[in-house]
Amino acid sequence: xxxxxxxxxxxxxxxxxxxxxxxxxxxxxxAKLYLVRAYPAKANAYAAVGGGAVLFDGDDPEDPAELQIxxxxxxxxxxxxxxxxxxxxxxxxxxxxxVWAADTLDADLLVVGDRGLKGLRGLLGSVPSRVxxxxxxxxxxxxxx
Numbered sequence: 001x002x003x004x005x006x007x008x009x010x011x012x013x014x015x016x017x018x019x020x021x022x023x024x025x026x027x028x029x030x031a032k033l034y035l036v037r038a039y040p041a042k043a044n045a046y047a048a049v050g051g052g053a054v055l056f057d058g059d060d061p062e063d064p065a066e067l068q069i070x071x072x073x074x075x076x077x078x079x080x081x082x083x084x085x086x087x088x089x090x091x092x093x094x095x096x097x098x099v100w101a102a103d104t105l106d107a108d109l110l111v112v113g114d115r116g117l118k119g120l121r122g123l124l125g126s127v128p129s130r131v132x133x134x135x136x137x138x139x140x141x142x143x144x145x
Contacts (some may be wrong), residue, residue, distance in 0.1 A: 001029045003031050004106060004107045004109075005025060005034070005107060005109045006024075006034045006036055006105060006107040007019050007022035008038070008097075008112050009074065010037060014115040014145060015113050016074070017076075017144040018113035018142040019111075021140070021142045022140075023083055025037075026085075027083055031084075031108070032084045032085075033085045034086050034087070034088060034105055035063050036088045036097065036101045038090055038091070038092050038097035040091070042045040047083060063114075067089045068129045070089055087093075095131045095134060098131055102135060107137060109138045109140060110131060110137055113128070113144035114142060115139050115143050115144055124144060128141045134143075
């Protein structure tokens, strides 16, 4: 059925519900599970100064090494259950990063939580909505709220 499953996580309680569903499917099918965490790429900004331009680095809103520690902690718990898990922490927007990871890893299934599908964010376009419109593979949207 499924050989490779990608699941997005930001290590929040709602994302954990999606991870647990993906882990359950991985265990049932013997699939390899990839936990993928996206974070905003470091922004470089330009400022005009006296007719010239100065480049300066913005502060990273999230430290990739710190994010990796959190995602690895989740993976460690899943490995203890006998699930084959790898982690990836990638710079980029969540939807684009998840679809890119699924394509790169030749995944059969992409799992995301439904947080953001309701209310105003749902009308404007949430991560699950963008993923389902961009992905060329099965997508499971897990009810997390």
